[in-house]
Amino acid sequence: MIRKVFPHPIMTAVLTLVWMMLMNAFTPATFVLGLILGIILPILTSCFWPDRPTIRNPLKVAEYIIVVLYDIVVANVQVAYLILFRRNRDLRSRFFTVPLEIRTPEAIAILAGTITMTPGTVSSDISTDGKSLLVHGLNVTDEQETVTGIKSRYEKRLKDIFE
């Protein structure tokens, strides 16, 4: 019964919060309306989300967000530096492969998004077996080092969160 009303409890909470933020008013009225939307929308869209991802460690989520936010700032400065002060022919931009250890689709999606937002890398494709990501680097001098960096910094944390 509870599973039928709340197929995705986290989504319900997020939708309610987003609605209250959109209204820019944290009053009981917006909370109730947000909650109604938060209950109806997951039920209507539940056929798109057959599985419910499990989040094992909520504290790690906060840690991950902070790490990624910090890296986004660093990435911005690095890319701005490359754009302004590096001649185009000195850029070593190319594709490389990142083998994946995580198997949860949600975790892979978050990892791909993170790779795009962080230093000098854009994720462009996933392999047919879902075991590696195709990543384009703007300035890759040591491919192995970049791959190990991604795996130890983001993939390990996502593995702790989802698996």
Add this chain to the structure above:
Amino acid sequence: MEFLIELLISAMIVVGGVFALVGSFGLSKLPDLMARLHAPTKATTLGIGGMLIASILYFAFIERTLSVHELLITIFLFLVAPVTAYLVAKTHLHKNRDRQDTAQFQLPPPAGTHKAGWATFNKSEKQSRTEIR
């Protein structure tokens, strides 16, 4: 105090503006499409981020009201920027599928020993399994 806040707000706006400018400059300066993708996905993020922080500070300290729309804009931006980049990259790969002449268009094979392609070009294994059924 008021002056300090205003100074901070102006600084955030200038920093944001500079990064947005650099991002747009990178779009025209970088050599090929994949490299160009890096500029708007990153440099512009901090550009808009800076301006949004300035906006939050302004409403919190000068207008004395809490505005959370900026936070939402940031979250939505972080959600859609990678998806846009992914779609542009996919289109680019398809357009240059037959051009293997330069290193720029040569894709490395996926990791692992058995045969698997990139999902843009090859059908995923799950898909073909359902087709057999």
